[in-house]
Amino acid sequence: MAAASNVRRRALVTGGASGIGAAIVRRLSADGLDVVCADLQAEAAQRVAESCGATAVVLDVCDFARVQAEVARLGPFDVLVNCAGVDQHAFFTKTGPADWRRLLAVNLEAVLNTTHAVLPAMQAQGYGRIVNVASEAGRLGSRGGSVYAAAKGGVMAFTRSIARENGRKGITANVVAPGPIDTPLLRQAVHAGGERLLGAMTDATLTGRLGTGEEVAAAVAFLASDGAAYVTGEVLGVSGGMGCGA
Numbered sequence: 001m002a003a004a005s006n007v008r009r010r011a012l013v014t015g016g017a018s019g020i021g022a023a024i025v026r027r028l029s030a031d032g033l034d035v036v037c038a039d040l041q042a043e044a045a046q047r048v049a050e051s052c053g054a055t056a057v058v059l060d061v062c063d064f065a066r067v068q069a070e071v072a073r074l075g076p077f078d079v080l081v082n083c084a085g086v087d088q089h090a091f092f093t094k095t096g097p098a099d100w101r102r103l104l105a106v107n108l109e110a111v112l113n114t115t116h117a118v119l120p121a122m123q124a125q126g127y128g129r130i131v132n133v134a135s136e137a138g139r140l141g142s143r144g145g146s147v148y149a150a151a152k153g154g155v156m157a158f159t160r161s162i163a164r165e166n167g168r169k170g171i172t173a174n175v176v177a178p179g180p181i182d183t184p185l186l187r188q189a190v191h192a193g194g195e196r197l198l199g200a201m202t203d204a205t206l207t208g209r210l211g212t213g214e215e216v217a218a219a220v221a222f223l224a225s226d227g228a229a230y231v232t233g234e235v236l237g238v239s240g241g242m243g244c245g246a
């Protein structure tokens with residue numbers, strides 16, 4: 001989805017150094033947006049940015065003050081895509097508060113940090129697109145990923161609330177909920193849970209295969225486009241039908 005021909009939209013993509021986020025950085029850049037690729041991983045972010053003419057920035061999205069400072073330095077942004085995330089495969093009783101804090105900080109609280117930083121300028125200009133990459137786990141729950149699922153479900157409720165607060169200000173807020181997508185994060189979960197986990201994830205889709213980062217990026221690109229102005233507060237599964245009926 002191309003941005004309006006006379007306006008070069010500026011986008012902030014978190015978690016842009018790897019997997020789905022990298023595919024989003026490349027896709028939005030190819031669509032003509034001016035993209036900032038923010039990630040903890042400096043070299044990987046730089047590589048992705050250089051491959052598509054984006055700008056890389058090292059940023060811990062859990063650090064509220066740093067997020068505010070980088071958005072003030074690099075913004076204002078027309079588009080925010082929250083894609084940074086971490087997962088941990090373990091049954092709930094095998095985890096403790098330190099695990100919960102890390103999962104909630106990256107997968108939920110960071111979305112609050114970036115949204116809080118970009119929204120005032122979006123409100124002032126009367127235009128904004130916020131796309132949050134959650135997970136089907138946020139609707140369906142996840143065996144071995146309870147706190148991750150709680151965070152992703154929280155992202156869905158938060159996104160709908162932002163959509164409600166900003167719908168009359170030209171700002172949309174939507175969620176893309178991936179199913180199993182072949183990325184380093186998925187491979188790490190499979191490593192922890194064994195090959196049977198990968199089989200179970202694949203079987204849970206209607207398509208019988210893993211998705212690609214590019215397939216998620218296509219959905220994000222639509223929701224981030226000028227043309228998606230009448231789509232807000234939605235959760236779009238990109239999951240081979242895993243979440244159908246949820």
Ligand SMILES: NC(=O)c1ccc[n+]([C@@H]2O[C@H](COP(=O)([O-])OP(=O)(O)OC[C@H]3O[C@@H](n4cnc5c(N)ncnc54)[C@H](O)[C@@H]3O)[C@@H](O)[C@H]2O)c1
Pocket residue numbers: 014015016017018019020021038039040041059060061062082083084085086087106133134135136177178179180181182183184185186
């Ligand atoms: N891969 C899947 O099957 C799948 C399924 C559902 C949802 N998701 C979600 O999609 C998103 C991307 O996942 P992925 O599979 O591409 O993972 P990935 O591990 O390949 O990429 C995640 C990126 O987030 C970055 N990141 C982590 N913590 C950060 C922090 N504090 N500050 C800045 N950057 C940080 C990492 O450095 C990494 O580059 C995540 O939100 C994940 O929960 C993935």
